[in-house]
Amino acid sequence: MKSHLDDLSIFVAVARAGGFREAAKSGTRSASSLSEAIRRLESQLGVRLLNRTTRHVSPTEAGQGLLERLSPALKEVEAALDVVNIYKDRPAGTLRLNVPVNVARNILPQIVPPFLAAYPEIKLEIMAQTGLIDLLAEGFDAGIRYDERLEQDMIAVPIGPRTQQFALGASKTYLDRKGHPQHPRDLLDHDCIVHRFSGGGPQGWELEKDGESVVVMPEGPLVIRSGGAADLAVRSAIAGTGVIALFRDWLDPIFATGELEPILQEWWPTFSGPYLYYPGRRLVPAPLRAFVDFIKTQTFEFRQPPL
Template identity: 60%
Template sequence: MAEVDLADLDAFAAVARSRSFRGAAGGRSVSPSSLSEAVRRLEARLGVRLLNRTTRSVTPTEAGARLLERLAPALGEVAAALDAVNSFRDSPTGTLRLNVPTIVARTVLPPIACAFLAGHPAITLEVMAEDGFIDVLAAGFDAGVRYDERLEQDMIAVPIGPRIQRYATGASPAYLAVHGAPEHPQDLLAHACIRHRFASGASLPWEFERAGEVVRISPKGPLVASNIDLEIAAAEAGLGIIATFEDALAPGFSRGTLVPVLEAWWPSFSGPFLYYAGRDHLPAPLRAFVAFLRERARER
């Protein structure tokens, strides 16, 4: 039987689970081309095609599906065996791969990540910030950060960051001087508004709440973007009213480049969670991060 490289087997499993070379590469900080080469090398050594590839999809062949079924538990055991060595170290080592929403990477994660890494110098943290809702485990991540409405029911969730957040609305003083301030959410339909569009193509309605009354509107405006920095810059330049996470607008409020709008209507919601699969042997870096978050919560 042909000798095969364990790394090539691992690369195949990652691609087969995520059904994407790009998705598997994102969770491993390697290039899609390197994973493609590893799979080609494995197929050549085994003498059988393992993946069907088109410009739109990657799917396991019958042989590939059979190999993945038998291979996944074995690779898990190898990873657990290697990680067990970490219990003999003074400090855990290894790589922790997280998939998080862009707003979490921007406003929630920086102080947490910096404090964690300062206390765990042998751990490397890899963060992929994106707003698409993917299967983080299939894509090769150890854990993800999501808000409660997006949590899978079979995952373990640990609070991370602020427990209550708000969705805020703001505009520049120059815009309000010319157009006036809205007094009710419905007034926004007569204003220029800056909208956010997710990677999926969705642009969600704006939601407001006060004393049990909920108002949802879909305003119009001069800019629809998928980048919060561009949206904030447009609002500060006086192009319209913006609605997003309060934490993202807080610097503008502090500088005076933005002014709160309809503050009595800002809805609040529960903060994000770190979530991961409940299994007996967590990788040492993930186990250390979970312990760090729980200790941080106790201290607060």
């Protein structure tokens, strides 16, 4: 039975990594031993689980069905075995988090180093992406999202600043060329850097002032998808491509250098900060329990200097 579980775990690891070499990089087994385990599992089950090419592997229809059912089950096995951690002096193990790019860039750097210093036997793995996912199916212990994007039936714990703000800015060269907008509606006559969620349409800019709310659908020559392309958007705005709207804690340092100038400051919207969330209907792994306790008891200082 143990051998069978080992092979099933290897199947999940290879399917997620998209290849034997990629899976081997994050473990202690060679690519050839992983390939042999998959062949053994396929022989036992009597069905092909992975399509193989020289550069990539992907689940077959049977393999995809097994992966979808198996991933949560293996997480439950890991969580059950993790119960013994409560008898250790220090929690140990791996904590896997899925977080938005902004959180990874601007919030976690103030949390992760002291947490790892306090729990040296915990290994932290972080995937930064913006789209919604199935935590258990993707192999994560917890995620971080904003309240309007939280999954249902999840336990949510505040993490980081409790309020944040969106800011708008543009370079001096762009504003000298196109003029300074005085009202959100003026943005319709400007080149804007458009943000589009994966699988969705452009994201509107909802601006507010003294109880008045205005939603602007920006248009412009550059459209970015959620994720790491935000850095490209920032550099493009600095180069004069157009107006950018982004988290203020991301843009404040750039405003300070003068590479971008803030615009429409009185209209910048404020919203609630992010939450750590995880399934409530399962055992909580010791590393996650330690992380939750840590963020509940620690006070972090998030400065947003006035403009």
